[in-house]
Amino acid sequence: MAISRGRVSFKLDNCKGCGNCAVICPKKIIFLDTEHMNSWGYFPAAIKDEDMDKCIACSSCGLMCPDGIITVEKLDEEKK
Ligand code: SF4
Numbered sequence: 826m827a828i829s830r831g832r833v834s835f836k837l838d839n840c841k842g843c844g845n846c847a848v849i850c851p852k853k854i855i856f857l858d859t860e861h862m863n864s865w866g867y868f869p870a871a872i873k874d875e876d877m878d879k880c881i882a883c884s885s886c887g888l889m890c891p892d893g894i895i896t897v898e899k900l901d902e903e904k905k
Pocket residue numbers: 831833849850851852853854855879880881882883884885886887897
């Protein structure tokens with residue numbers, strides 16, 4: 826079966842830390858990074874490097890972001 830993989834990036838300085846993307850992610854790999862505050866004073870969304878390969882490129886996070894600051898890049902499909 827072919828599994829889609831994705832690479833997600835955030836415009837961190839525009840993130841309001843609403844958490845919508847973290848709630849909707851079916852793989853639960855997005856979190857609010859409470860160790861780093863952005864220039865607006867919010868804890869921005871993030872994905873740990875080691876979790877990025879769990880992304881299935883569903884784009885739900887990008888669709889849920891009220892500010893459209895998430896880019897989901899679909900990578901080649903991987904055979905499982
Ligand atoms: S594209 Fe889907 S699986 Fe990947 S981080 Fe966004 S919501 Fe999660």
